[in-house]
Amino acid sequence: MAQPSTVPVSAAGRAVRQASLREHNLALVLRHIATAGRPPSRADLAVATGLTRATVSALVDDLITGRLLNEVDPAPRTGAGRPALGLVLASNGPTGLGLEVNVDYLAACLVDLAGAVRHRALRRVDLRPVPPLDALALVSELIAEAGAEADRQGLVLAGTALAVPGLVTSTGVVRLAPNLGWRDVDVPAVLGDHPALAGRGLSVDNEANLAALGELRVAPPASANFIYISGEVGIGAGIVLHGALFRGARGWSGEIGHVPVHPEGRACRCGGRGCLEQYAGQESILAAAGLTGAAGLAGVAITRLVEAADRGTPTACRALAQAGTALGVAIAGVINLLDVDTVVLGGVYARLARWLCPPVEAEIRRRVLTAAWSPVTVRPAQLGGDAAVLGAAGSAVRSVLEQPAHWLARDTRPA
Known part of the structure; x- marks a missing residue:
């Protein structure tokens, strides 16, 4: 007999009835998979979320088609019946590009939805005597290299975030970075239209903020x-x-x-x-x-x-x-x-x-x-000196985990 659908309170992390029901439930299912200790099956997700098995199966199918989930072989079992396939975050889909500008180096990395680092680059350079636009030209080179590597691996760029040691506005303007000598540098205006970003945009944030987020996501205290x-x-x-x-x-x-x-x-x-x-x-x-x-x-x-x-x-x-x-x-x-x-x-x-x-x-x-x-x-x-660039890349893919329906709606690339 089909499991009845329940409507618990949303604050408890359960399904709710609302206008954006599908969007909510896609995020709910994806979140449970992302935080599960082992790859859950569709039946496990139905129990955990309170959704019917049919609803879970339809949502999972959408997430697999959108390259957000992969199915994996089930763990061996001793009970009767055929073991169900497990579900894990996809390693062949959305990828976040993290960038960092610091006083004496530049860094870039690609991190996939499952948290694996797929590309890493570091350039040691003293940027204090370098004008902001010249420094951003060097960042542009790192973006191009990372974009080419993403293409080579068949990954889809979900978004890009840049970490900067300074005061950054909500629109990505570096209001002041004393150690770099930057003042009122509109980074998105310079780099936001880079062809390798595939129209996904560019966010800019303080490097310590992104490092803290990286530590929280990958190695939480x-x-x-x-x-x-x-x-x-x-x-x-x-x-x-x-x-x-x-x-x-x-x-x-x-x-x-x-x-x-x-x-x-x-x-x-x-x-x-x-x-x-x-x-x-x-x-x-x-x-x-x-x-x-x-x-x-x-x-x-x-x-x-x-x-x-x-x-x-x-x-x-x-x-x-x-x-x-x-x-x-x-x-x-x-x-x-x-x-x-x-x-x-x-x-x-x-x-x-x-x-x-x-x-x-x-x-x-x-x-x-x-x-x-x-x-x-x-x-x-736990992330050592890579925390800021990894946190930047993680912030780019976190938006996919939090709002998978938005990603599914805009990602027209064939699987």
């Missing part, structure tokens, strides 16, 4: 309330509260690098004095360790810093301890204000976490009012 600290030449923060990114009233939250830790201290590129970046930024740490300009590349210099710290070299250990203390002072203020219980160290901080975590934790114990009975976890990012 035990808590849904955390602050992601991105340590590069500049320092940014992505704030996640109750599992959602907190952007602030105008979308510009997270500029922890310009929180003063020594109010009358060193001059900063932003025009202020004593900012955290001047004491815990990548270049400040390397300078304090006597490694400025090592081999001409920051990546090489960080490797040498790690090697020196491993050997117990006093200047390297002292530089990291001082940076960790400054970082801990700023982080403690954020925790007192927002009451997050996890701190994730990303960017180059992920590689340096072994030395940065102890002084950061010491300042948290010293300065956070609730630390005695509400401990704070400090840990390196």
Whole structure:
């Protein structure tokens, strides 16, 4: 006998009767598959969603035709009856292109709907003396390379997101990126019509925000309330509260690098004095360790810093301890204000976490009012220095997962 359709409350993640019923139920089914511990069958989905088996089967067929799902062989079973095929997110359909512009490198990657990285590119280049349009011309080259690779693998570009270390408006204008020297750069106007983007558009966001979203999606902390600290030449923060990114009233939250830790201290590129970046930024740490300009590349210099710290070299250990203390002072203020219980160290901080975590934790114990009975976890990012570009690519495919009906309506490419 057919399973009766039920109409539970939508807040519980169940089906509801509404004008956009099919759109809702497509997203419901896809979400259950995306979060399932093992590939569910159609029957499993009917039980989980409250939809009839016939409805689930029709929705699944649409999602397979649209290259959002694939069927896989079922797991062996010992009971009677023929085992049902399982369902997984497709690896041969929509793909997100993530891009990152940072002070001393450019990066690009393709991530498919199942979360696998299908292409990765990194270019080391000091962009501070490079005019914005010239820097974006280099990004355009990365877009072309990624588009060609997507075509070669038979993937469909779902969308593109660019991570930038600065203040970004909702329309993608980089209002200010002090360490790049960018001001009022309309990135979508420059890159949005790139032929490789296939008319899918381009979104732009702060790199720490996208890194936090990447960490949340791929390697979520035990808590849904955390602050992601991105340590590069500049320092940014992505704030996640109750599992959602907190952007602030105008979308510009997270500029922890310009929180003063020594109010009358060193001059900063932003025009202020004593900012955290001047004491815990990548270049400040390397300078304090006597490694400025090592081999001409920051990546090489960080490797040498790690090697020196491993050997117990006093200047390297002292530089990291001082940076960790400054970082801990700023982080403690954020925790007192927002009451997050996890701190994730990303960017180059992920590689340096072994030395940065102890002084950061010491300042948290010293300065956070609730630390005695509400401990704070400090840990390196699971995605390391790739978090921003992976988060950018993930944000592009997340829209497909959240609104599959929109993708099915616009994707006219044959399977």
